[in-house]
Amino acid sequence: MKRLFLWGGGLALLGCIALAIAVLFAARSIPSYYQLKASQHGQTIIVRARDGSQLVELGPSFGVWLDSEEIPDAMKEAMVAVEDRRFRMHPGVDPIGLARAVYEWATGDKRIGATSTITQQLARNLFLNSNRTVDRKLREAVLAMALETKFTKDEILELYLNKVYFGGGAYGIDSASWKFFSHSGTELSVAEAAIIAGMVKAPSRYSPTADVDRAVDRAKVVLRLMREQGVISPSQASIDVSTVRLKQDRSQNSVRYFTDWALPQLDLLLPETFEPIEVWTTLDPKLQDAAAAAIKANAPKGAQGALVSLDRDGAILAMIGGTDYVESNYNRAVQSVRQPGSAWKLFVYLAALEAGYTPEDRVKDTPTTIEGWTPRNSGGGYAGEIDVRTAFAYSKNTVAAQLGNEVGFGTVARMARRLGITTPVSTYPSMVLGTNETRVIDMTQAFAAISAKGESVQPYGIIRVTTASGDVLYQHERRRTSQLVPDYVAAGITDLLQTAVNTGTGRAAQIGRPVAGKTGTTNSNKDGWFLGFSSGITTGVWMGRDDAKPVGGLQGGRAPARAFADFMKVAVRDRPVEEFDTQVQLPEWQLEPDDEYFFGDPDDYYFIDEQGNLIEPGMRDEGPGENPFAIDGEFGDDPLRQDGEVDVRSGNQSPEPRQRRLPRAVDEDFLEEATGREIPEQPAGNTRAPSGSVRGEPIRSTRSPAGQE
Incomplete structure (x- = not known):
């Protein structure tokens, strides 16, 4: 026993000496109080709406540093009561608490817990990680004692209260006070101090913005401990914490769908910086709330919803990526790709209008088969001869298929690409009915271009970025626009879109002022779409299940159209009513009144055959009485026309396969006049081009007898 006592005492003495040396060296390596006060890690980002109001605050936020005398006594006592009741007595490590924890561990608990004092927590926050290892706990204890030897208790508590994490990016009581109560930490009441102190144990669990009831229950525990330790009176301990007014938190609502999309763009827009920044965005808070409400109110049970709304310049006014951000932060507005159904017919009819059709032209709604594919209308019936406007308004699949076949499925695909898809x-025949998957934001961008009379529209969400001191790091500059489709084509498709809402499948989208739009529904109601515009605002709505299972009532003309209407009524409320320009003014090259439009003048350098192809004069030097367009006694075929196709205007089958020929290329002057675009010069020696094509896009005559390309 004597030897055991001597050896034990000697080892304990050596351990104390080693501990003292470790604490001494640690104390010498610890930065000064002012250095610790100035250190902040991470970047704070404040995101503002278009009206300047704060949407969310992301990243670490440290608030204003509060000196010890500025911190309310209630806040100090609340923190000490719940986190370290013997704070003012121990040397950084609480021997009593440690002994109790070791005893509990030895009698059954498998880990040592509840042993960290305020000083130890400060040491961990400043210098260590949160790994639960013996090595980390030993270093934490050494650093805690080093802090106690270097700083006073008031300085340690001041550092702790200004550095501790309270959740939601808030570091320190001033940042937490602003985040949860909208006022400075110097004004904290006893109840507010209890709520903040109660969060330290588990910020995500006891945050009042995450679970108010749980935060209130935890605050009541803090008040009870404060009363038991005699730092507050029984009357103060009986305060009704549930009456504390909390600041509305947008960090977990639908706004995050937008910020999750917009903020990653800062990596490309900004130089590398770690200082706090403010990001001014295009989002309208009122419209964002209206969009969230419209999706929640109209999405069928079990279905998700997405919405994107663009101003006339491409500014994103609202973005919804799902029915509940907390439940699912997957942004279906920009990440999900789904089939658009008949909403894709926008590109089919744009290609047809650009090829020469007008809304009044007569077409045939009759059964048709294209390359073995037989499309059917939604109702199963056929209307016979109708005009283009009616075919679009009632979303006739057979007419869309015939138009796509006539202008070329590649032409439709290029039109979709041109407008932002x-x-x-793919260019399979069924693509005209929306079998290609696409994104909500891309489809909305395409409809926005039509609202802009054919000019390009580029969605954007960030207006400018400034530092905390006001220096501008980035300023959005409007990009140069380009004419994607001629204005008369935009006017024609707007006519069709307006009719679809007035009398067609989109009647549920009416809002008491002119609206142009299109529904979309996929097989078995797996996807429902409505996209449209009014008074300069373009909005796209999608609804469906993430697992693509059928949903009842999901037709584009029902739930999506109603959600569109609910949102747009709010969006355009303060905007003047705008009538659409649907007057189709065809260019001069489509308005020639005489037969020279078909055959050309013999004295002209070029002339046009009855298929709409341009032929040089030398190509028509046939003998007297011969048909100048005949090859072996028959007319030449359009090389882009498929044999056996149905002419959508006449409903007739084309002749059997015949010998084909490729005409000479047209000159640049004619193309510039015909398309309204500047045609780049061809390289030397390049004198031929595919028949009927301009930059890879077929040209079609409006008045061609057979309606061919």
Whole structure:
């Protein structure tokens, strides 16, 4: 026993000496109080709406540093009561608490817990990680004692209260006070101090913005401990914590769908910086709330919803990526790709209008088969001869298929690309009915271009970025626009879109002022769409299940159209009513009144055959009485026309396969006049081009007898 006592005492003495040396060296390596006060890690980002109001605050936020005398006594006592009741007595490590924890561990608990004092927590926050290892706990204890030897208790508590994490990016009581109560930490009441102190144990669990009831229950525990330790009176301990007014928190609502999309763009827009920044965005808080409400109110049970709304310049006014951000932060507005159904017919009819059709032209709604594929209308019936406007308004699949076949499925695909579709586009015949998957934001961008009379529209969400001191790091500059489709084509498709809402499948989208739009529904109601515009605002709505299972009532003309209407009524409320320009003014090259439009003048350098192809004069030097367009006694075929196709105007089958020929290329002057675009010069020696094509896009005559390309 004597030897055991001596050896034990000697080892204890050596351990104390080693501990003292470790604490001494640790104390010498610890930065000064002022250095610790100035250190902040991470970047704070404040995101503001278009009206300047704060949407969310992301990243670490440290608030204003509060000196010890500025911190309310209630806040100090609340923190000490719940986190370290013997704070003012121990040397950084609480021997009593440690002994109790070791005893509990030895009698059954498998880990040592509840042993960290305020000083130890400060040491961990400043210098260590949160790994639960013996090595980390030993270093934490050494650093805690080093802090106690270097700083006073008031300085340690001041550092702790200004550095501790309270959740939601808030570090320190001033930042937490602003985040949860909208006022400075110097004004904290006893009840508010209890709520903040109660969060330290588990910020995500006891945050009042995450679970108010749980935060209130935890605050009541803090008040009870404060009363038991005699730092507050019984009357103060009986305060009704549930009456504390909390600041509305947008960090977990639908706004995050937008910020999750917009903020990653800062990596490309800004130089590398770690100082706090403010991001001014295009989002309208009122419209964002209206969009969230419209999706929640109209999405069928079990279905998700997405919405994107663009101003006339491409500014994103609202973005919804799902029915509940907390439940699912997957942004279906920009990440999900789904089939658009008949909403894709926008590109089919745009290609047809650009090829020469007008809304009044007569077409045949009759059964048709294209390459073995037989499309059917939604109701199963056929209307016979109708005009283009009616075919679009009632979303006739057979007419869309015939138009796509006539202008070329590649032409439809190029039209979709031209208007902003970024996902892969196939050219199978069924593509005209929306079998290609696409994104909500891409489809909305395409409709926005039509609202802009054919000019390009590029969605954007960030207006400018400034530092905390006001220096501008980035300023949005409007990009140069380009004419994607001629204005008369935009006017024609707007006519069709307006009719679809007035009398067609989109009647549920009416809002008491002119609206142009299109519904979309996929097989078995797996996807429902409505996209449209009014008074300069373009909005796209999608609804469906993530697992693509059928949903009842999901037709584009029902739930999506109603959600569109609910949102747009709020969006355009303060905007003047705008009538659409649907007057189709065809260019001069489509308005020639005489037969020279078909055959050309013999004295002209070029002339046009009855298929609409341009032929040089030397190509028509046939003998007297011969048909200048005949080859072996028959007319030449359009090389882009498929044999056996149905002419959508006449409903007749084309002749059997015949010998084909490729005409000479047209000159640049004619193309510039015909398309309204500047045609780049061809390289030397390049004198031929595919028949009927301009930059890879077929040209079609409006008045061609057979309606061919």
